[in-house]
Amino acid sequence: MEQLVFKTEAYEGPLDLLLSLIAKNKMSIFDIQISVIFDQYMEYVDNMQISDMDLAGEFIRMAAELMLIKSKMLLPKQDEDPREELVRTLMEYKTAKEAAEKLSVLEKEFGGRFEKDADEIVVDKTKLDDMDITLISNAMTRLIMTMSEKRQLSLKKPIESINPIIKKKIVPIPARVFHVLKLLYVKKSVAFEEIFDDVTSRSGIIATFYALLVLMRAGRVEAKQVDVGDANSDVILCFIESDKKGKADGQ
Numbered sequence: 001m002e003q004l005v006f007k008t009e010a011y012e013g014p015l016d017l018l019l020s021l022i023a024k025n026k027m028s029i030f031d032i033q034i035s036v037i038f039d040q041y042m043e044y045v046d047n048m049q050i051s052d053m054d055l056a057g058e059f060i061r062m063a064a065e066l067m068l069i070k071s072k073m074l075l076p077k078q079d080e081d082p083r084e085e086l087v088r089t090l091m092e093y094k095t096a097k098e099a100a101e102k103l104s105v106l107e108k109e110f111g112g113r114f115e116k117d118a119d120e121i122v123v124d125k126t127k128l129d130d131m132d133i134t135l136i137s138n139a140m141t142r143l144i145m146t147m148s149e150k151r152q153l154s155l156k157k158p159i160e161s162i163n164p165i166i167k168k169k170i171v172p173i174p175a176r177v178f179h180v181l182k183l184l185y186v187k188k189s190v191a192f193e194e195i196f197d198d199v200t201s202r203s204g205i206i207a208t209f210y211a212l213l214v215l216m217r218a219g220r221v222e223a224k225q226v227d228v229g230d231a232n233s234d235v236i237l238c239f240i241e242s243d244k245k246g247k248a249d250g251q
Helices: 014-024 034-047 052-072 086-109 132-152 157-168 173-186 191-198 202-217 244-248
Strands: 189-191 221-225 237-239
Touching: 014 052, 014 086, 034 052, 034 173, 052 086, 052 173, 132 189, 132 221, 132 237, 173 189, 173 191, 173 221, 173 237, 189 191, 191 202, 191 237, 202 221, 202 237
Parallel strands: none
Antiparallel strands: 189 237, 221 237
């Protein structure tokens, strides 16, 4: 076998040297020929010049371990492979070394970069400043209670109890936005409850209410309370023309 030369090579430690020897001899890390590796390892140890005594001690300790494994390999067949612990240690070291090399590449690529501070996102709340949330909330609560009472009355009829299950369907929000906008465009102003007149399901209530919020957020609908001196006074929804909306936004 061709003699290996180590004079110009430097290794970080005994495990690094062993991996290099295994690769140069084209061996499998799971089937190390200890006698061959040991002889080449000792040749390197005999020729090495290391000023760091701790590192030199590691090489010598590994040499003793290899000698022990080599002697065990000469004994009759055993239940456990004497190389098992060495193989496990080499695999762990190899994995860590490969990970370190990948991190080193990433460090060279990204190490000099600086992270940009996140831009602050300012939420535009100006279009909703004049809206009384309590006004809409109270109106919605009254509507739900009214519809709940009507539903309880309808459930007394067996066929009415089955129909909601048979006819249950998902109500698309865009369709409700169009419905509310069209209703207000024609009438200019309607009572809050009127936009729910054709609603017969919970999903319809939710979709219609969400559609109303969308239109209010877009500045196309305005909610006003009819002042009748009553805590449960009516809420009126008013349509806002697009040109008026544009003038209001420009102010």
